[in-house]
Amino acid sequence: MTQLTSATVKIKHAGKYVLSQGIRALPQEWSTSTLEGQSLNQVSAYLFPFGLSFLLPTFVSILVQEKEDRHRIMMAMNGLKASSYYLSHYVEFIAMQLILSLVFCLTCVAISSQFILRTNPIIVIFLLVLWAHIQTTLAFLLATFFSRTRRAVLVVYFFVAFSCIMTSVSDQIFQDGKPFAWFIHPSFSFFNILSVGITSSSRINGLYPLKWRDFAVGTTLFNCVVLMIGESIIFVLLTFYIDAVAPTEYGVQKPWHFPVSFFFKRRDTPQIQSIESQLATHQEASYHGAAEGDQDILEGADADVYAERERVRSYYDPAKAPLIIQNLFHRYPGKVDPALKGLSFGLEPNTVLGLLGPNGAGKSTLIHLLTGLYQPTSGTAYVAGASIRTDMPTIHSKIGVCPQHDILWGDLTVADHLLFYARLHGIPPHLEQQAVAFAIASVSLTSFRDRQVKGLSGGEKRRVSIAISLLGDNAVILMDEPSTGLDPAVRRVIWDIVNRVKANRTIVLTTHSMEEADILSDRIAIMTSGRLRCIGTSLHLKELYGSGFRLNISSKPGKLQEACESIELKVLKSFKYTRVDKFTNASTYEIELLNQDQEYVNGHGQLSKIFSYLSRPDQFPAIEDWGLSQTTLEDVFIKIVTDGDAALAMPTIVS
Numbered sequence: 001m002t003q004l005t006s007a008t009v010k011i012k013h014a015g016k017y018v019l020s021q022g023i024r025a026l027p028q029e030w031s032t033s034t035l036e037g038q039s040l041n042q043v044s045a046y047l048f049p050f051g052l053s054f055l056l057p058t059f060v061s062i063l064v065q066e067k068e069d070r071h072r073i074m075m076a077m078n079g080l081k082a083s084s085y086y087l088s089h090y091v092e093f094i095a096m097q098l099i100l101s102l103v104f105c106l107t108c109v110a111i112s113s114q115f116i117l118r119t120n121p122i123i124v125i126f127l128l129v130l131w132a133h134i135q136t137t138l139a140f141l142l143a144t145f146f147s148r149t150r151r152a153v154l155v156v157y158f159f160v161a162f163s164c165i166m167t168s169v170s171d172q173i174f175q176d177g178k179p180f181a182w183f184i185h186p187s188f189s190f191f192n193i194l195s196v197g198i199t200s201s202s203r204i205n206g207l208y209p210l211k212w213r214d215f216a217v218g219t220t221l222f223n224c225v226v227l228m229i230g231e232s233i234i235f236v237l238l239t240f241y242i243d244a245v246a247p248t249e250y251g252v253q254k255p256w257h258f259p260v261s262f263f264f265k266r267r268d269t270p271q272i273q274s275i276e277s278q279l280a281t282h283q284e285a286s287y288h289g290a291a292e293g294d295q296d297i298l299e300g301a302d303a304d305v306y307a308e309r310e311r312v313r314s315y316y317d318p319a320k321a322p323l324i325i326q327n328l329f330h331r332y333p334g335k336v337d338p339a340l341k342g343l344s345f346g347l348e349p350n351t352v353l354g355l356l357g358p359n360g361a362g363k364s365t366l367i368h369l370l371t372g373l374y375q376p377t378s379g380t381a382y383v384a385g386a387s388i389r390t391d392m393p394t395i396h397s398k399i400g401v402c403p404q405h406d407i408l409w410g411d412l413t414v415a416d417h418l419l420f421y422a423r424l425h426g427i428p429p430h431l432e433q434q435a436v437a438f439a440i441a442s443v444s445l446t447s448f449r450d451r452q453v454k455g456l457s458g459g460e461k462r463r464v465s466i467a468i469s470l471l472g473d474n475a476v477i478l479m480d481e482p483s484t485g486l487d488p489a490v491r492r493v494i495w496d497i498v499n500r501v502k503a504n505r506t507i508v509l510t511t512h513s514m515e516e517a518d519i520l521s522d523r524i525a526i527m528t529s530g531r532l533r534c535i536g537t538s539l540h541l542k543e544l545y546g547s548g549f550r551l552n553i554s555s556k557p558g559k560l561q562e563a564c565e566s567i568e569l570k571v572l573k574s575f576k577y578t579r580v581d582k583f584t585n586a587s588t589y590e591i592e593l594l595n596q597d598q599e600y601v602n603g604h605g606q607l608s609k610i611f612s613y614l615s616r617p618d619q620f621p622a623i624e625d626w627g628l629s630q631t632t633l634e635d636v637f638i639k640i641v642t643d644g645d646a647a648l649a650m651p652t653i654v655s
């Protein structure tokens with residue numbers, strides 16, 4: 001029949017037309033949009049990887065920025081656990097990634113992407129949530145490798161670009177199918193599933209959109225999903241591990257073998273083993289009230305340090321002493337010399353202790369131990385009765401920390417900061433606002449309550465940091481150089497605040513300013529090389545270590561020699577005195593009156609004689625000005641530190 005028709009047509013049209021036969025697809029309603037749909041699917045195969053990955057650098061930058069700005073360490077000092085920190089960021093990043101995914105899906109719907117329109121929505125949601133999870137855990141891991149945000153963002157952008165480009169060209173590279181190893185990279189796994197989904201949802205291919213059965217055990221898609229889930233678990237474990245062992249500027253650094261430290265303990269060098277065993281002996285001795293081995297750790301210490309040590313040996317009453325430090329040792333992993341060597345002291349309420357010491361004396365280490373950043377190697381401390389070894393959560397609710405540098409978020413207001421730390425501090429929700437208002441009022445910042453921190457001056461930011469340390473009913477407040485870098489007027493404001501808030505509190509204040517320590521401290525402790533060298537009131541230390549009185553003379557220009565001679569002849573002929581040349585310059589002269597003379601001077605009313613002599617300017621025409629002063633705390637500090645340096649040259653506790 002077909003042949004007959006064909007012959008008829010051929011004859012009628014003189015061979016111009018012929019009939020042929022074959023099978024053709026039926027005309028389709030969407031024929032014009034098919035091509036668009038097809039090309040959109042192709043486009044989405046390229047756009048999806050870029051569109052769904054670009055938040056990864058943002059996640060990494062948030063995490064690294066918090067490390068770089070030391071917010072992480074500040075939060076840890078205030079009691080934030082690593083697990084809570086990562087959990088909060090996990091929720092935040094997942095939410096951000098899902099919002100991005102939603103926007104992306106809506107865009108795809110708007111451009112009629114067949115993958116989104118035809119695929120089972122539950123499968124799409126499952127894939128997007130899985131991707132958000134992978135991105136988040138990968139961000140955690142990547143962030144552990146960086147300490148500088150800019151570098152991190154740059155490297156991670158390259159990483160994302162590389163992953164997306166490789167994904168896009170993978171079909172050309174592996175024309176005979178991708179090897180299993182290819183899918184180890186989570187992006188390659190995810191975008192492989194997506195690519196299969198996009199291809200199969202295209203009607204032109206005559207395939208069916210993704211179904212759950214496509215993820216059956218043994219299929220490539222199943223392997224990809226399992227790989228991604230497994231890798232995300234490995235990412236999280238690696239994050240916690242690297243976080244613990246990576247050398248950082250701040251915070252705890254554990255030995256690389258810490259999860260299996262048991263097997264490595266014996267491999268310490270004999271020197272380290274010797275120190276470990278001596279530390280254990282000291283700890284034992286401390287707990288049993290014995291004083292064996294104290295000679296080493298008390299090297300260079302004075303009688304007050306011995307007495308203080310004895311006092312805290314049996315001093316356990318937290319009501320009397322909110323801060324008790326007992327034989328505290330700390331040795332950083334890999335270091336031979338301990339940073340703290342048997343520190344012992346106790347502090348009562350309403351007391352400010354000025355903790356002085358040269359760089360590297362161990363002041364920050366002590367603060368880090370008290371805030372739980374490090375575990376002491378041996379010994380212990382009690383804050384409001386809770387041990388730093390066993391009860392850090394209680395301690396975090398009883399201790400306030402004002403770090404050396406302001407660690408604040410520029411975009412948050414003063415009140416936001418205090419609310420955040422109030423929550424971290426465990427203040428009950430119904431008392432939060434009250435506690436925040438009280439802390440803000442304590443530092444006179446009530447009118448700045450709703451101001452963003454980035455708009456505050458240095459002194460105002462410092463007051464915010466102090467307010468954070470005052471939150472709640474902290475028994476102990478640790479202030480690390482609270483007024484460093486501030487102008488004299490603002491320093492006085494800070495000193496006023498410290499004086500005001502010390503009621504019913506115990507404050508440990510580390511500072512390099514002798515004036516600050518002298519003005520604010522009820523007791524002063526000086527440390528060198530991890531040891532306590534002296535402790536007592538400022539007056540007591542000056543008496544103990546000071547060399548007596550100083551007479552300072554300023555001469556008229558060019559008359560220094562004449563001024564010196566007149567003083568020596570008319571005033572000092574009856575005293576033993578020492579000339580201190582190192583403070584002498586072109587027009588000033590300093591004379592130090594020795595301690596034994598000081599008694600003589602006081603006892604025989606000679607001090608008043610010096611005053612009466614020098615009050616007659618006509619007798620001393622070469623003298624412009626004069627002054628008599630007592631030994632300063634700075635003199636005491638320099639003396640102790642100089643002696644400490646000499647002690648440093650001696651062997652420490654290594655036998």
Ligand SMILES: Nc1ncnc2c1ncn2[C@@H]1O[C@H](COP(=O)(O)OP(=O)(O)OP(=O)(O)O)[C@@H](O)[C@H]1O
Binds near residue numbers: 332360366
């Ligand atoms: N994370 C760390 N890892 C290894 N050693 C450390 C670490 N932190 C401090 N140290 C060492 O411990 C000792 C005491 O340091 P610490 O920072 O406690 O001194 P500091 O008195 O606070 O000094 P500064 O006044 O400079 O702040 C120093 O020898 C220092 O090198």
